[in-house]
Amino acid sequence: MKVVNTYQQLRDNWYSWTVSIRGTDYELSQIKLVTYLLHESFSSRRMVGTDASNNFARTNQGWGEFLLRAEATMKSGEIKHAELWLDLGFKPAGDEKQKYNGEFK
Numbered sequence: 001m002k003v004v005n006t007y008q009q010l011r012d013n014w015y016s017w018t019v020s021i022r023g024t025d026y027e028l029s030q031i032k033l034v035t036y037l038l039h040e041s042f043s044s045r046r047m048v049g050t051d052a053s054n055n056f057a058r059t060n061q062g063w064g065e066f067l068l069r070a071e072a073t074m075k076s077g078e079i080k081h082a083e084l085w086l087d088l089g090f091k092p093a094g095d096e097k098q099k100y101n102g103e104f105k
Contacts, residue, residue, distance in 0.1 A: 001027045002102040003036075003070040003084045013063050015088050020049070020057035021072065028052055032073045039066035065090055067100055080104040 001023035008016050019036055021028060034049040034056040042062070049056030056072075065088050072080045084102035 001072070001080070001104045003034075003068070003082045003104070004102055005068075005084065005086050007088050009089075010061070014061065015063065016059060016061050017086060017088065018057050018059040019047075019068060019070070019084070019086070020055040021070075022055065028055065030074050030076070031056065032075045035071045035073070037069040037071075039064075039068075041066075064088070070102075070104075072104055 001021065003019055004022045005017055005019045010016055021031065021034055029052065031052065036047040036049070036058055038045045038047065038060070047058040047060065049058045066086050068084045068086045070082045070084065074080065082102050082104040083100040085097045085100040087097060
């Protein structure tokens with residue numbers, strides 16, 4: 001199970017992006033909600049996904065890539081953590097995109 005993102009460039013230096021959870025049907029059925037923690041430059045840093053039918057997706061907009069953190073609260077009460085380098089198609093800065101690949105632990 002992992003957190004992933006898609007993006008679309010809206011205009012010069014401005015993007016719409018969506019984060020969601022990718023996993024098996026069983027894995028997704030075990031999630032109660034997902035909290036996404038955004039970069040500190042966002043005025044509202046937390047987004048919460050509660051809709052399993054769209055893989056707990058949330059959409060936002062911005063101008064840059066950053067390290068996104070996700071917490072999946074499972075129906076069992078367990079909390080799983082993941083880190084994803086939010087990719088907007090820029091050239092890799094070091095190995096962030098590979099290091100922060102979105103896998104839940």
